[in-house]
Amino acid sequence: MxxxxxxxxxxxxxxxxxxxxxxxxxxxxxxxxxxxxxxxxxxVTRQIGTNCATPDPANMAAPMNQFANAPAFPDATFTDVVRANADTLYSTLWFDVSQEPLVIHVPDSNGRYYLLPMLDMWSDVFASPGKRTTGDGEQTLAIVGPHWSGDLPQDVEMIRAPTSVGWIIGRTQTNGKADFANVHQFQAGLKAVPLSKWGQDYVPPQGKVDPRVSHxxxxxxxxxxxxxxxxxxxxxxxxxxxxxxxxxxxxxxxxxxxxxxxxxxxxxxxxxxxxxxxxxxxxxxxxxxxxxxxxAGTRVNSWSMVLPPIGTYGTDYYRRALIAYGGLGANVVEDAIYPVAYMDADGQLFDSGAKYVLHFAKDEIPPANAFWSLTMYNDQQAFADNPLDRYALGDRDNLAFADDGSLTLYIQRESPGKDKESNWLPTPKSGGFSMNLRLYWPKPAALDGNWLPPSVTQR
The missing domain is CATH 1.10.3360 (VPA0735-like fold)
Structure with missing residues (x-):
């Protein structure tokens, strides 16, 4: 309230x-x-993301109250959002419900993990529909403004936004490039319609383009x-x-x-x-x-464990600003956690010219109900260009495990050898870098401290 x-x-x-x-x-x-x-x-992010006449999926932009559905993972040229992920295809929408509610239709995901976190303009998550919270079946939601009163159609669930303007940053599990077509079917079923047009044939209006907006x-x-x-x-x-x-x-x-x-x-x-x-x-x-x-956060081995508050911040305004700077649109911890590493086991900041390994013993594999990944970022918090166009590795990749169930990832600029390339995460061509572990729908052990990620060590 x-x-x-x-x-x-x-x-x-x-x-x-x-x-x-x-x-x-x-x-x-x-x-x-x-x-x-x-x-x-x-x-500023909204201005960039809505400065178009029609949805522009390649740049994750769409006019207000319209979805932009990413057709593929971002690449190293994408800088509009810091610390983007390469695990899910985004479906984003900037909403304005100052005049009337916006009805969102979500199709059945057929068991696929997805989430549709909704942020107010303070960057707090006020709702997070998705498989973890509302299930994977078909559903219809209505985002209403902070002071709206009225009636909604039957079987439409009301979600009250604390601010009239806000952002949906939908993420749908994507199991590599071969899975894009399947995810596109789910994305096509996401519909956003003003309440006054619900149940009618609706063609969204064109947006206005301001050439003065910086990208x-x-x-x-x-x-x-x-x-x-x-x-x-x-x-x-x-x-x-x-x-x-x-x-x-x-x-x-x-x-x-x-x-x-x-x-x-x-x-x-x-x-x-x-x-x-x-x-x-x-x-x-x-x-x-x-x-x-x-x-930021509690440092464990090489990792900063940024646990609550995240996603919702109460009156911890510095923390809220810090998370916004480091990765605007962060989820609540029940949806995902993002241990981040800036330095190796010896406390030295990562150097893209050095060689590192991240070794998980069998009982150290990240515990996630949905999936996990390790993502590489350059010193501008963007993806790092590399010969493989590989920006992340995770449990949906064809990783090579040792006979004892352990897993070693190789983090370096040059190939560690053909026999190890399945486990290679390339570093940038120059400068420093950082990495995020992402655990989607983390298991209790990842939230209560019983699981901790191992250190990143130099080879």
Whole structure:
């Protein structure tokens, strides 16, 4: 349930009247940056992903309220979303339910694993229909806005979105390129129709194309924003996308430096102290997200185990910003976990020119109800170009196991030899790299700490 910004009680007179020190102003400005970051990043991502007249599956773009169904895995040229996966085919949709609900029809998946996590503009997952939660049968859902009231057709399940705008990042299990055609059949059955058109022949309208929209990676675009653009854009977005009910304490603090969701912000009219603090926050907080990503989570062997909160964050705004920076659209842990490695067993950052191995004993194979994979990323958090066009390895590949049930993966730039190429994950041509283990629908052992991934070691 949401508390609209215009219903929030005012700050107490003591809070409003007490002058802020420079240190307090700086602290509030930094907190405001982290609080706002996911929404600004979401909006930049939305602009890129909807800037087309008709669905553009190759670039995972479609007009608002229309699905873009990926026909194939992304390749090394895809940079619109950081840390994309090569395990599933995406079906994404940016929705706007400010005028009326959007009805989503999901076909029977015939046992295939899929999920349709729905994110509000704060990047929190508010619903995750799919095989784990709602089963694999045919179903019809209606996304309604935060204040909508009305009647839905029979057998249509209502899902209330905390914000009027949001993002569905559907993922459907894909067992290699040979499985694409089967997944395409499921994707073709995903339909999005405004409630007023439900049950009728419906042709989606064409979207509007703005040639001014940059297609630079969203994290880079946000990093380039100065304080006036960043905070101005954020507050403009909150007019249609209200804060969460438990955000009141941070909203009260932000109000003391002139930042009020639902109201416009004139940076030029702010005091010199506030302008300086907001400018410093815009310049330094993004850098802290970059450095914080490397040290995020609990480090186990080579891996950072980023466990809850993820997907939903409560009032941990720094964490929410950090996850958005590192991989916007992260699932809740019940759907997937993503142990990430930036360094080897000796604590040295990965170097694409070195040779590494990841050895799983038989009882260390990642425990997942659906499937698992290991994905390679370059130092820009994108896929690394390589001769095999291979960006991930996992349990759906033709891996070679040892007689004792163990598994060794070879992580290096050059081939480890023909006899080992089935287990080879190529590194980038230069620079550093990082890797994600992905466990979809993880088993309890992966969530309660009874399973831990082994270290990555140099050969």
């Amino acid at each position: 949401l508390l609209a910004f215009w219903m929030l009680p005012p700050s107490s007179p003591a809070q409003a009247d007490d002058p802020l020190s420079d240190e307090e102003t700086a602290a509030i400005a930094a907190e405001a940056y982290y609080y706002a970051y996911p929404m600004v990043l979401m909006d 630079d990676p969203p994290v880079e675009q946000v990093a380039r924003m100065d304080a006036a653009e960043f905070f101005g854009r954020f507050l403009a977005l909150t007019k249609a996308n209200p804060p969460h009910a438990n955000d009141y304490p941070v909203l009260a603090r932000m109000k003391r430096i002139g930042l009020e969701p639902g109201k416009s912000f004139d940076f030029a009219a702010a005091s010199p102290e506030v302008k300086a603090a907001l400018s410093k926050a815009s310049a330094t907080c993004h850098e802290k997200l970059t450095s914080g990503l490397v040290s």
